[in-house]
């Protein structure tokens with residue numbers, strides 16, 4: 228079995244661009260999903276029933292459907308249904324954000340629910356308003372408790388960006404496929420890509436764990 | 449815009465076929481990845497440092513990889529390395545098993561470690577063997593922690609099977625996408641595909657929530 | 668108000684209008700009645716101790732006192748006015764009362780100093796600096812000046828509870844409500860918390876204390892109320908309730924606790 232890594236080396240700019248796209252797509256999706264997800268989570272915790280029921284349906288639907296299906300639908304079917312065509316990158320951003328937001332909403336809701344009722348009572352007893360209790364007492368603790376789960380969502384997001392290859396977003400997975408196909412060297416190319424993804428993801432997982440260990444006590448009431 | 453919903457109905461048996469393959473993939477993967485996960489967990493707890501390192505490397509590596517990349521790798525690279533040509537279905541199964549075994553190993557390890565050392569000591573103090581302590585004291589207690597996580601993993605796995613469609617395994621996603629490109633009924637087929645996944649996945653997600661409420665341990 | 672009629676003329680603070688009056692307070696949780704027509708009063712400067720078996724409704728009465736719980740019938744009158752039902756108005760009353768919890772309920776994401784200052788800065792919109800000056804003085808008062816920058820997780824139970832007392836005092840409350848403040852503490856640290864409470868009582872603070880510390884109730888309390896099944900079984904000065912209880916239920920409860928008089 229002969230091994231030849233020169234296609235990887237020769238195409239390092241092309242692959243590097245893919246890595247950059249992977250990171251940009253991950254960060255953008257995570258940011259959008261965090262805003263949307265946190266809003267949904269807070270609305271489901273404190274909002275009126277007419278609001279919480281459709282939100283719960285949205286969240287459960289996203290949990291039930293594979294992200295691949297959401298991606299493909301957003302890119303191919305959404306333009307037909309609405310007449311709005313999204314370029315691949317934007318379709319991927321919308322689909323991933325919509326999907327990840329549901330998971331973040333669940334985490335936020337669980338985090339809020341996990342803060343003991345005594346904490347709200349203690350704050351109310353001081354004369355704080357409901358809004359102050361949520362903002363100053365509940366959310367800061369909930370956020371700390373959410374960190375580990377939020378960290379795994381971040382790593383899931385990075386992994387999910389690779390699925391955007393099916394709608395031809397030029398991220399690392401797509402670029403690797405292209406190089407592998409053109410060079411007939413899939414082993415060298417895909418093995419390299421595996422390593423790159425691992426080196427990207429492993430520190431993220433570890434980093435979040437380390438941060439959580441340092442702040443865990445702030446969320447333990 | 450004219451929609452033609454008769455197309456999905458025409459191809460209903462192909463879709464049903466896809467559902468069957470999806471379910472079989474998920475069931476087989478879990479059936480292999482539960483013992484697989486236990487084996488990897490035992491590696492991580494063994495007396496040998498080398499075996500512990502191998503177990504840890506397995507878990508960390510396969511949890512920190514996009515599954516779709518693992519699928520491609522198993523399809524293009526694995527046959528070169530091991531010199532066997534596997535069917536697309538078997539290839540997809542291998543990729544899913546590697547991924548889910550790594551997650552299960554971590555689930556089992558966390559479940560077992562969540563039981564206080566005092567429980568183990570109490571069992572040993574009664575004269576139980578290490579294996580008896582594991583079976584009679586630790587496992588029954590850790591089930592409450594393990595079962596809900598396994599249930600969540602199952603739901604993820606069920607959805608993740610859609611990723612093997614990229615190597616032409618005839619699962620639901622692949623068959624639906626095939627029909628789409630043959631008939632050009634894009635909106636109809638993609639919506640039907642999403643609806644079928646929803647019908648299969650929604651009750652599962654709800655069941656998992658119930659299991660978490662019933663057996664879950666907070667904190 | 669027959670229960671607190673003429674024979675209470677010598678009761679502490681009886682010369683001034685009472686600060687809290689409970690008039691036939693009823694509180695239900697679904698079909699379960701937690702408070703079943705409770706009538707009592709708290710005079711200014713008095714230490715009222717609530718005792719009684721677990722589940723008898725002591726904590727519930729305390730939570731009804733500062734409107735954390737809405738009552739189903741009867742009235743709770745604070746400083747001459749019935750407690751408002753509207754949440755926004757209830758807040759104004761709450762800030763005039765301090766509350767101390769069995770599990771401290773310190774805010775884990777704030778230092779001891781921030782815990783004590785947060786009420787003044789958020790509720791009274793006081794400048795951060797000013798609130799902290801006040802908070803520092805209160806921490807010194809409860810003997811924790813050197814722990815100002817510690818997070819709750821690094822403090823012992825007794826220290827956490829003293830911070831919680833300082834947090835409540837920071838709002839300059841007219842009444843302090845204590846819900847079993849020492850029940851979650853190790854025996855060694857109970858004394859330091861009771862010491863702070865005794866000091867408060869000596870300074871003339873009005874206090875309502877749910878407690879299982881009978882020695883404290885006997886020595887520091889001015890008035891003792893015995894609860895059972897959501898009703899008041901008996902109330903009176905500690906000497907009477909502890910040494911010459913009128914009701915069988917009181918005697919049973921006290922002997923159950925091993926109370927054999929204040930001989931120690």
Ligand SMILES: Nc1ncnc2c1ncn2[C@@H]1O[C@H](COP(=O)(O)OP(=O)(O)OP(=O)(O)O)[C@@H](O)[C@H]1O
Pocket residue numbers: 696699701719720721722723724725726727728
């Ligand atoms: N939020 C609630 N919902 C339902 N029942 C409640 C609630 N709060 C209290 N109860 C019930 O009301 C009764 C009185 O409770 P409360 O906490 O006031 O008792 P307590 O006298 O303080 O007892 P302890 O000494 O154990 O603290 C109990 O039977 C309790 O189960």
Ligand SMILES: [Mg+2]
Pocket residue numbers: 725726727846847
């Ligand atoms: Mg109580």
